[in-house]
Amino acid sequence: MRRVLIMSAPASASVTGKAGIDLDVGWKLHPQVALRPEPFGALLYHFGTRKLSFLKNRTIVAVVESLPSHADARSALRAQGIGDDTAAQYARALGTLAESHMIVPA
Numbered sequence: 001m002r003r004v005l006i007m008s009a010p011a012s013a014s015v016t017g018k019a020g021i022d023l024d025v026g027w028k029l030h031p032q033v034a035l036r037p038e039p040f041g042a043l044l045y046h047f048g049t050r051k052l053s054f055l056k057n058r059t060i061v062a063v064v065e066s067l068p069s070h071a072d073a074r075s076a077l078r079a080q081g082i083g084d085d086t087a088a089q090y091a092r093a094l095g096t097l098a099e100s101h102m103i104v105p106a
Contacts, residue, residue, distance in 0.1 A: 026070070027094065029104075030104050042055040059090075063094070
């Protein structure tokens with residue numbers, strides 16, 4: 001199964017089915033996940049589940065790469081210039097990654 005994460009919807013758009021993650025918790029890539037940068041964003045491959053995810057936004061790639069160096073996801077978002085007004089759409093994207101075990105609590 002592969003998943004495509006596209007972050008082009010405005011913050012006011014509703015996205016159903018994804019509640020997001022707790023931004024006040026630290027997150028990191030699962031130890032069995034490899035992130036490969038691509039011109040469009042990045043590929044994430046989980047060697048344990050054999051799932052493939054596409055990150056089609058360079059900002060979310062930067063957030064995911066910086067998660068281990070921040071105490072919580074909110075700090076990682078702020079470090080990329082993402083304020084609380086637009087954090088919800090990124091929380092939903094991170095929630096999708098958490099549901100597929102691409103990222104795990106630190």
